[in-house]
Amino acid sequence: MRVTRSDRLAALPPYLFAEIDRKKRAAREAGRDIIDFGVGDPDQPTHAFIIACMQQAVTRPENHPYPLGGGSPGFRRAIAAFFQRRYAVDLDSNRELLALIGSKEGIGHLPLALVNPGQTVIVPSPGYPVYRASTIFAGGRPYTLELTEAGGWLPDFATIPAAVARDAVLMFLNYPNNPTAATATLAFYERAVEFARRHNILIAQDAAYNDLYLGHNPPPSILQVPGARDVAIEFHSASKTFNMTGWRIGFVAGNGEAIAALGSIKANLDSGVFAAIQEAACEAYANLDRPELSQMRELYRARARAFCDGLRKLGFRAAAPDATFYVWAGVPVGYDSMTVCNRLLDEADVVGVPGIGFGPTGEGYVRFALNVSVDRIQTAIERMAAIRW
Ligand SMILES: *Cc1c(COP(=O)(O)O)cnc(C)c1O
Numbered sequence: 001m002r003v004t005r006s007d008r009l010a011a012l013p014p015y016l017f018a019e020i021d022r023k024k025r026a027a028r029e030a031g032r033d034i035i036d037f038g039v040g041d042p043d044q045p046t047h048a049f050i051i052a053c054m055q056q057a058v059t060r061p062e063n064h065p066y067p068l069g070g071g072s073p074g075f076r077r078a079i080a081a082f083f084q085r086r087y088a089v090d091l092d093s094n095r096e097l098l099a100l101i102g103s104k105e106g107i108g109h110l111p112l113a114l115v116n117p118g119q120t121v122i123v124p125s126p127g128y129p130v131y132r133a134s135t136i137f138a139g140g141r142p143y144t145l146e147l148t149e150a151g152g153w154l155p156d157f158a159t160i161p162a163a164v165a166r167d168a169v170l171m172f173l174n175y176p177n178n179p180t181a182a183t184a185t186l187a188f189y190e191r192a193v194e195f196a197r198r199h200n201i202l203i204a205q206d207a208a209y210n211d212l213y214l215g216h217n218p219p220p221s222i223l224q225v226p227g228a229r230d231v232a233i234e235f236h237s238a239s240k241t242f243n244m245t246g247w248r249i250g251f252v253a254g255n256g257e258a259i260a261a262l263g264s265i266k267a268n269l270d271s272g273v274f275a276a277i278q279e280a281a282c283e284a285y286a287n288l289d290r291p292e293l294s295q296m297r298e299l300y301r302a303r304a305r306a307f308c309d310g311l312r313k314l315g316f317r318a319a320a321p322d323a324t325f326y327v328w329a330g331v332p333v334g335y336d337s338m339t340v341c342n343r344l345l346d347e348a349d350v351v352g353v354p355g356i357g358f359g360p361t362g363e364g365y366v367r368f369a370l371n372v373s374v375d376r377i378q379t380a381i382e383r384m385a386a387i388r389w
Contacts, residue, residue: 011136013129016338016357023345035380037368038351040178040326042243044299047292050242053283057276067272070263071099071251078282079251086211086288087221095256096229098263099273103208103237103250104130106262107172109269110204111138113261114170122164122171124155125359126179128206131172143168146361149330153182157195165199176209176219176323179358179367183213183322189222196231202258203232208250211241211288214301215322223254233258240325242284243296249273249281300325303370303377310381315389316366325370328355332389337366348383 020038027034045051057063071079076093083089091097100106107130115121117139123131125144135142143164147153155173173192175184189205196203205222213219222232233254239245252259287293304320307327311318317330329352331340337354344350344366353369355362372380 008137008139012133017353019338020341020345020351020354023342024351027345027349032349034345034349034351035372035376035383036351037370037372037380038353039371040240040369041245041371042240042325043371043373044243044296046243046247047284047290047296049287049290049292050244050280050284054276054280057279060276063275063279065275067275067278069267069272071097071273072275072278075099075251075278075282078285079253082285082288083221083223083253086218087224089221089223091223091253092256096253096259098252098259098266099278100235100250100252101270101273102239102248103206103235103252105248105270106235106250106252106266107131107204107206108134108137109265110258110262111135111140111170113265114202114258115140116169119170120164120168122160122168122201124172124174126355126362126365127172127358128174128178129358131174131206135170140170144359145171146359147177147180147182148361153177153180154184154188157191160195165195165201168199168201170204171196171201172204172206173222174206174208176207176213176321178209178324179326179353179355179362179365180328181321181324181326183215183219186220186224189220189225189228192222193225193228193231197227201231202255205232205234207234208237209240209324210236211293212297212300212325213323214297214304214320219323229254229256231255238281238284241288241293244281244284247277247280249277300370303372303374306374306377307368307370307381310377310384311368314381314384314387327368327370329366329368331364331366335389337363340366343387344384347387348380350380350384 080091080093111134115138121135121140123142237250308318315332341354352366355365
């Protein structure tokens with residue numbers, strides 16, 4: 001038979017990382033010693049106190065059936081308590097919270113819940129590719145909101161044409177930002193909420209890195225803006241905060257109607273997060289001030305220092321990130337990001353991600369993920385020093 005392939009798959013933007021992925025695999029198979037700054041996935045194990053909780057939770061029979069839709073009462077209470085402690089925001093744990101099978105799952109399904117075919121969704125660029133893909137899957141029309149270094153990688157809402165603001169129903173934001181590592185202030189979120197309110201647009205702010213901050217000020221939540229819950233939801237993830245990427249748990253908080261709509265989509269697609277994993281996540285979110293977490297931040301700070309110092313000597317522009325585990329480095333003058341990444345791989349066995357793959361305004365930058373030890377970072381810098389730009 002001829003297997004059909006949907007138009008919505010064909011409508012996805014080209015996958016620009018394919019060539020680098022292929023070369024990386026080939027180099028590994030050829031036995032080359034690759035130093036991989038490509039993947040945004042922690043190299044450290046899940047914190048031991050969370051694993052210990054999971055080991056107990058998995059033995060309890062009440063955790064074995066289909067979990068309750070949207071998260072157990074215990075999970076909802078634990079997350080509401082976390083939100084109160086961390087942001088001084090009181091969430092209604094029944095209406096304003098939903099457990100997710102990782103935040104990517106919720107982001108991926110959100111447009112199916114909120115967007116009709118032909119409606120506009122505002123998508124930042126450079127940005128996490130799932131915002132655009134999920135918009136396309138729902139038949140929505142992505143409008144590219146350009147972020148630039150001059151603007152601190154924060155959007156200027158005044159540049160959005162009136163027709164776009166009128167037609168848009170949803171706008172994605174992501175701070176702390178992947179790939180640029182930019183952070184947002186509460187004043188920025190106030191402007192975003194005001195814009196959304198004026199134009200009747202729901203904001204979906206992706207806070208996957210809110211607890212992976214390396215500076216002294218923990219990033220705010222958009223839900224701290226008075227009235228934000230009228231127009232905003234916020235995605236959170238245990239993945240990066242607790243080295244739990246493989247466990248698949250996150251949550252969304254905020255506007256109750258948007259959360260109910262997403263819950264209806266999910267009720268028809270999945271059957272929730274394994275209750276034992278929810279229990280382990282409660283333990284994780286109850287213990288954000290444990291020393292393991294500050295040690296993890298210290299580890300990323302040391303890596304960021306070592307890598308950025310090295311990169312600058314090699315002609316890149318690189319600032320240590322305030323949050324996230326990414327270094328968003330400006331490439332040496334005269335080169336595009338794809339050429340730079342190809343040469344890093346061919347000549348130094350080092351993998352970075354070309355900025356162009358995150359959108360046109362990502363050109364001129366390479367994203368390096370700091371999931372590599374300081375020793376290996378130093379080796380990478382030594383190898384890169386041999387490249388003549
Ligand atoms: C890693 C990441 C996510 C996804 O996290 P999960 O909770 O593991 O699905 C979401 N948004 C951004 C920007 C990310 O980098």
